[in-house]
Amino acid sequence: MIIARSRQELQAALDTKRGSIGFVPTMGALHIGHRTLIEAARRENETVVVSIFVNPTQFLPGEDLSKYPRREEADFKICELSGVDVLFYPDVAAMYGSDEVRVCAPDVRGFILEGASRPGHFDGVLTVVMKLLNMVRPSRVYFGKKDAQQLALITQMVENLFMDVKIVPMETVREKDGLALSSRNVYLDEKQRVEALKLSAALKEATKMVMQGNLDAEKIKEAMMNLLKPLDVEYVAVVNRQFESLKEVVIGNTIVLVAARVGTTRLIDNVWM
Known part of the structure; x- marks a missing residue:
């Protein structure tokens, strides 16, 4: 497994690969739900890329950015055991500069439900997903249905901006007692x-x-x-x-x-x- 920490290292790693790329973007603290996405990407593509990046622009003031669970060693091991070819593990400086262009969520669907209580959250989500898709250039990208509104907005972004990638929705993975898996x-x-x-x-x-x-x-x-x-x-x-x-x-x-x-x-x- 190649670990890339910058855009340049990611590009160098991808230049060695051929065929379709399956991509699983995550914020780390990987669990069985993430492994299900990775396994689907492994089945359906020649190359599997996973990103781990706790994206600061989707957190609002007072939310749990600093406390968000981070388990680097365990996450790396899970990726390795799951057959990931390239793990993209950037820091904030590798992803963001100053005074940047940002992607804005749609005026209606981006500001209801999750967007109503977390205004600006989906601007950050769409911005980072756009960046990641442009860097990885995957054939398919895998998202869980648990974040249904996020999935809908990313799908809309891909359609509205004519992006050449297939969105693959995956069923929510639950504990035996029914609790949806979440970091x-x-x-x-x-x-x-x-x-x-x-x-x-x-x-x-x-x-x-x-x-x-x-x-x-x-x-x-x-x-x-x-x-x-x-x-x-x-x-x-x-x-x-x-x-x-x-x-x-x-x-x-x-x-x-x-x-x-x-x-x-x-x-x-x-x-x-």
Whole structure:
């Protein structure tokens, strides 16, 4: 495995490779969910590139940038064991200069749900993803569906800017008890870990209601809110793939989303229907 820490080192590493490139951008603290993305990239491409970069421009003032989990040695080992060919591990200076051009999230979809509570967050996400895609120039790039709004906006950016890369969405990976895997789960103590299961339980209830023929979005959200008590719920939403609010679930074109704080840890989850 080649470890590249600058654009020049990355380019030199990629110049030695041939065929399709599968790319998995991450912020590190790798878990089984990340390994699933890497394994898919390994199956479908000749070369696999993983990036690890905790992107400062997507964190708002007061958020957990300085506390975000960093496990360099473990992450490197996971990448090596997963068959990664090139690991891109830049620092901030390698990614950003001063007074830069930035990519802006769309005026509507970039400022609802996650964007409403974290204004400017998706500007940072799209900017760093644009940079990474331009540097790696992958054939395919792999993202998990758990960050559904992020996935939708990156897909829109690729389409709007005519970028030559295929977005590959991957199913959310969960613990046996249903908790969606997240690097932020390490912040949860034992009691909070149990409380966090209310997010997946609420989504299971939404799925059950839809399977029973109850497609009313307000009734689904009400049932979910009852199960989420007493968590600090930021939002429960029923939207289509374009992130437009729905009055009724449309099978094959609906995402049910939830964001809540468990203690001081902010968690998100969703189910695609």
